[in-house]
Amino acid sequence: MGLSDFFAFIGSLTLFNLSAIRWLIYRPPRWRNLMPLFYSIGVSSTWVVGLTGCFIGMVLAVQSYHSFREMGLESRMGAVINVTLVKELGPVLAATMLAGRVGSAMAAELGTMRVTEQIDALSALGTNPVQVLVVPRLVTCVLLIPLLTSIADCLGILGGYVISTSLFGIDSYYYWYYTEKFVEFADLIAGMFKSVFFGYTIGIIACHRGFHSRAGAQGVGQAATESFVLSFVIILAIDLLIGSAWNSVYRALYPGVPEGLI
């Protein structure tokens, strides 16, 4: 991809964004149009998001136990595992699963619609394809990803707790004591806040790739792959950006908090 292609892509993505936002404000989607999407994007992702969340909690416990043990700090593991989960891994993992499961499916679906002229047919019937296809999907992704993130968080916390207490014999009282002491409500909000941006990214990238799919089975497949890779890269970039911005804001609001605890 040359430099001019890159700028062309950025430009087309920006215009696509503006058009989606314009239609969202001008003609917000109806609830009954959203319901089927809520099901296909949200409800059917619940299990896979929960399961991966649970496993990542367990893995965190397994990986951190030995280092903490050497320092004699194993009773404080709960704090580390849960802060990581709530602030970082929960949202990113839920977003990854959503980008893989829903994003690429959306890109493939819209790509097929493009190739079979269904998107042209929407225009020919006097409707706007962005309004009919993109806006509902975008809204669904943005509304549901905080919920999916919270599911990943909950099951991750549970998984970490079960492994720490049953496998490594850490006292359950201290596990929760230190969790309560170090995990703040702001951490939870930070994760949820980030996830909204992740959801928007997944929706817009998947729809954009689908709309600009090239002809043929290969074109549609490529759209699906590009959608996943691109949205994942952008999710991580946004994660870094929002993470550091959030920390600065937090420090400005609570100047007394020592560096290491954030």
Add this chain to the structure above:
Amino acid sequence: MPDNPLDSKIDSDMVNGPRPDKNHLPAATPSWSFSTFDENEPADDRFFSDSKENVELSHNFEYPDRELNNSKFTDSDPSLKAIHKMPAERPLVQIEVPEERPRETVKEVIIEFENVTKSFRNQMVLRDLSFKVHRGETVCLIGESGCGKTVNLKLMIGLMKADKGMVRFHGQDLARMNEKQITSTRIKFGFLFQMAALFDSMTIYDNVAFGLREHRLVNERDMPGYITERLLEVGLPVGVELKKPAELSGGQRKRVGLARALALKPEVMLYDEPTTGLDPIMTDIINELILQTQQSGERAGIIVTHEMRTVTKCADRVIMLYPLSRLEPDEPQILYDGPPEGLEDHSDARVRQFVRGEAGDRLREMNVARLGDDLDSTILTSDLDDLIGNRKTISRG
């Protein structure tokens, strides 16, 4: 309407033919996945007239089953039972198409192309194209694959924009319209896509209802009757509306596409290769439906096709385009513009060859590419393999 004897024949035979009262049909119970309709809102009267007896349709063609709806059929009527056993493909009455249909000379221009040029990347597809389509006219656009016929259709409804020149609808330049005007223009067009382009996540019912719901043209209460009517009009049996597009055959899908386009009662119908990929019988049925759609005399139609039977059956006028790669830089792209009768004996050999389906020079070109320039131009392809075989033996010897 029927000042033409043919019209009245079609009316009485084909359209008014055995047909059940819609109140006796099983009620459609569609899924309302895309419903955006408030049932209390009044519907546009012109889109549903059955409930109001003796109300003249404000539109310029009529659906002639109003008479039938007024309790002509009863439950005890034996003909009704026969109707319920209707075959899956509703038979269309074959009618003789006269050689010459009456055409009025001066009519309002609906679509106008003025020096339109269109390129894709570096490939120019249309060059300096100018033509007009008048009210009530059925124009066939013919030409080889890749000469820009479909692009023409997409330019007409603003799905693509011309690089140079103007496309006008009722004298208004499409490129200068704002979004609202473009939308209201597009509703006046019906587009039958090549592969029908039905929304495959929706049922047939929702497909046909889609445009009506989006623009709130028919009340949700009246919708089932209206949709059934549209589907019967294109000869699809009752019960098909609950299926998904994937469950239908190619011909049925095309007909649903036609029903969906006609549901908005368009002023202009655009057909993109309506008979491609269909068997001869289905081709004839689609041709018949196109003829039936266009017969009102008010609706313009543009048919992109390779099928010469469609041309002879439906066209008032034929425009033949030629691929730019085979034209001299200053030659006009339109090789022929006139009545279908003039095609067969046209002075331009390229037109004759296309109409008769003879590859002519192309075969020679192909053979030259394969065997070199010294080949006799009169040689037939069937003899080529022998020739190649001989050469091989000669060179070996």
